[in-house]
Amino acid sequence: MHPPKTWDLFCRVVDNYGDIGVCWRLARQLAAEHGLQVRLWVDDLTAFRRICPDIDAGLAMQSCRGVEVRHWEDPFPDVVPAEVVVEAFACELPERYVQAMAARPKKPRWINLEYLSAEEWVGECHGLASPSPRLPLTKHFFFPGFAADTGGVLLERDLAERCRDFQQDARVQATFWLGLGLTAPGPGESRISLFCYPGSRAEELFTCWSGQETPVTCLVPEGIAGEAIAAFFDQPTPAAGGSLRRGSLEVRILPFLEQDDYDRLLWACDCNFVRGEDSFLRAQWALRPMVWQPYPQAEALHLHKLETFLRRYGEGLPEGTARALGDFCRAWSCGEGVGAAWPAFWAQRTALARHAEAWAATLQSQGDLAARLVQFCPDQL
Ligand code: TRH
Numbered sequence: 561m562h563p564p565k566t567w568d569l570f571c572r573v574v575d576n577y578g579d580i581g582v583c584w585r586l587a588r589q590l591a592a593e594h595g596l597q598v599r600l601w602v603d604d605l606t607a608f609r610r611i612c613p614d615i616d617a618g619l620a621m622q623s624c625r626g627v628e629v630r631h632w633e634d635p636f637p638d639v640v641p642a643e644v645v646v647e648a649f650a651c652e653l654p655e656r657y658v659q660a661m662a663a664r665p666k667k668p669r670w671i672n673l674e675y676l677s678a679e680e681w682v683g684e685c686h687g688l689a690s691p692s693p694r695l696p697l698t699k700h701f702f703f704p705g706f707a708a709d710t711g712g713v714l715l716e717r718d719l720a721e722r723c724r725d726f727q728q729d730a731r732v733q734a735t736f737w738l739g740l741g742l743t744a745p746g747p748g749e750s751r752i753s754l755f756c757y758p759g760s761r762a763e764e765l766f767t768c769w770s771g772q773e774t775p776v777t778c779l780v781p782e783g784i785a786g787e788a789i790a791a792f793f794d795q796p797t798p799a800a801g802g803s804l805r806r807g808s809l810e811v812r813i814l815p816f817l818e819q820d821d822y823d824r825l826l827w828a829c830d831c832n833f834v835r836g837e838d839s840f841l842r843a844q845w846a847l848r849p850m851v852w853q854p855y856p857q858a859e860a861l862h863l864h865k866l867e868t869f870l871r872r873y874g875e876g877l878p879e880g881t882a883r884a885l886g887d888f889c890r891a892w893s894c895g896e897g898v899g900a901a902w903p904a905f906w907a908q909r910t911a912l913a914r915h916a917e918a919w920a921a922t923l924q925s926q927g928d929l930a931a932r933l934v935q936f937c938p939d940q941l
Contacts, residue, residue, distance in 0.1 A: 683709035770807035
């Protein structure tokens with residue numbers, strides 16, 4: 561008997577970058593911190609390459625950061641399944657591979673990794689087993705979450721230390737900014753990163769920021785908020801490296817960054833607008849005020865997810881601070897009243913930054929998702 565060493569992770573890039581973003585972090589962590597042999601199957605290497613430029617989108621097989629990266633193509637090759645198989649976000653494994661799993665003398669541990677959510681029911685469903693009606697295989701549901709009865713959240717062993725070292729070292733930060741073509745922030749200047757979904761009311765924010773007394777630099781990844789930028793400045797949105805100014809506001813377009821550099825951007829900013837799943841969590845580890853925009857879903861399900869998160873996250877916040885945060889996050893996600901809600905939110909930034917530290921410390925004390933996933937795979941496979 562031995563703990564399972566070989567892992568296959570399957571990732572389908574539905575749209576955006578969250579699926580591959582989460583899988584890539586998890587794959588790297590399993591290899592680096594748990595010494596596992598990880599194969600990551602990804603159907604869209606071009607999307608992968610945007611967050612990890614070392615990826616060669618033309619290769620069927622390559623090794624990157626201790627992980628074997630395989631292009632998930634159709635027809636699927638004839639391979640021996642790993643001892644642990646992670647199907648990310650119900651991406652549906654290739655039939656040929658499932659048949660090969662069923663034919664193994666020791667059946668692989670089959671795990672469906674679900675999306676992160678703060679909802680109550682997550683704890684009840686975490687770990688549930690679902691036996692296949694046609695094959696001798698059982699799938700288990702692994703739910704990331706913020707409560708102790710869930711699968712936890714991704715957190716690399718050294719992340720908190722790296723973040724702290726970065727935030728305490730003005731020289732390292734200045735070098736980081738220089739790499740993005742910026743000098744270190746001037747006196748009184750606020751730096752705000754903006755990663756949002758199409759249709760967000762960023763122009764209302766720009767109006768607030770341009771009229772503030774102190775300077776605001778808003779950092780926007782290329783391809784994000786393009787319409788709002790063009791509408792506010794009444795000219796085409798520049799390419800990466802370009803910037804536009806009005807009043808106290810400078811909007812600067814950044815290239816899409818390699819994932820670790822995106823983390824550093826969040827650490828370096830005074831406030832981060834994030835979305836989806838992975839940047840949402842990374843902003844929590846950045847210990848700065850953040851505004852989350854959940855992935856828009858039918859029947860406004862995402863707004864319910866926002867409320868459940870706000871309820872959890874807001875525990876321990878003074879009432880006024882929690883209200884200002886909630887009002888602004890709601891306005892941002894609904895696209896209504898963004899400009900009106902901003903001043904009260906921004907007035908709470910010191911309290912929010914303090915709270916961000918307390919929240920991260922609590923999350924950290926609950927253990928991390930990769931370690932829980934490893935524990936979830938018994939020795940006797
Ligand atoms: O791209 P997203 O909107 O992904 C979403 C969510 O995961 C959502 O839950 C899912 O249902 C949907 O996709 C299909 O947002 P997210 O989750 O923040 O992922 C973005 C990833 O891109 C994250 O890993 C950070 C990374 N990134 C970079 O590496 N560089 C960058 O410059 C930026 C802006 C992001």
